[in-house]
Amino acid sequence: MLTGLDHVQVAAPRAAEAAARSFYGEALGLAEVAKPPNLAARGGLWFALPDGRQLHVGVTDGFAPATKAHPAFLVRDIDALRARLEQAGIATREDEPLAGARRFYADDPFGNRLEFLEREAG
Numbered sequence: 524m525l526t527g528l529d530h531v532q533v534a535a536p537r538a539a540e541a542a543a544r545s546f547y548g549e550a551l552g553l554a555e556v557a558k559p560p561n562l563a564a565r566g567g568l569w570f571a572l573p574d575g576r577q578l579h580v581g582v583t584d585g586f587a588p589a590t591k592a593h594p595a596f597l598v599r600d601i602d603a604l605r606a607r608l609e610q611a612g613i614a615t616r617e618d619e620p621l622a623g624a625r626r627f628y629a630d631d632p633f634g635n636r637l638e639f640l641e642r643e644a645g
Contacts (some may be wrong), residue, residue, distance in 0.1 A: 530577040531594045535567070535633045536586040542632040543568050543580045550611045551596075553578065572596075588634030597636035601625050606637060 535543055547553050553570035556577065557563075566582040578594070597605050605615050608629055615629045618638075626640040 528576060530569075530579055531633045532579040532581050533594065533631065533633075533637075534583050534589065535580050535631075535635075537582050537584065538569055539582055539633060540566065546613075546632050547578065547580065550608060550613060572595065576586055586633070588630070588636075590634065590636050591615070593628075593636040593638050595626075595640050598639045598641045601627070601639060601641035 525601070544555065547568070547570050548555055556569045556571050558567070558569050568580045570578045570580070572578060575621055603609065605627055608615055613629055615627045618626065618628055624640050624642050628636060628638055631637055
């Protein structure tokens with residue numbers, strides 16, 4: 524019955540749109556897409572991923588960052604992305620090795636854990 528994944532949402536505190544644009548739009552290079560008018564009033568932002576899926580940043584009262592649960596983004600040229608993030612002052616960190624992939628973690632401006640993963644050829 525399930526056919527795939529349409530989007531993933533990360534949470535953020537109220538009035539976090541500028542920080543989300545800076546991180547997801549500028550540092551990660553994702554294009555912002557307009558939210559439908561009936562949902563735009565809630566706040567938050569949507570971004571397009573290169574494969575047609577989306578990342579939604581939803582604002583919420585009583586926000587608490589997701590420090591374990593996380594989206595994992597597929598990456599081409601993981602070294603370049605990591606250098607780009609670090610040059611922007613965003614800390615990155617290693618985790619346990621994963622067979623067939625290279626990966627690292629970083630937190631968004633709200634403390635949500637994000638994984639960046641590049642599959643090895645072969």
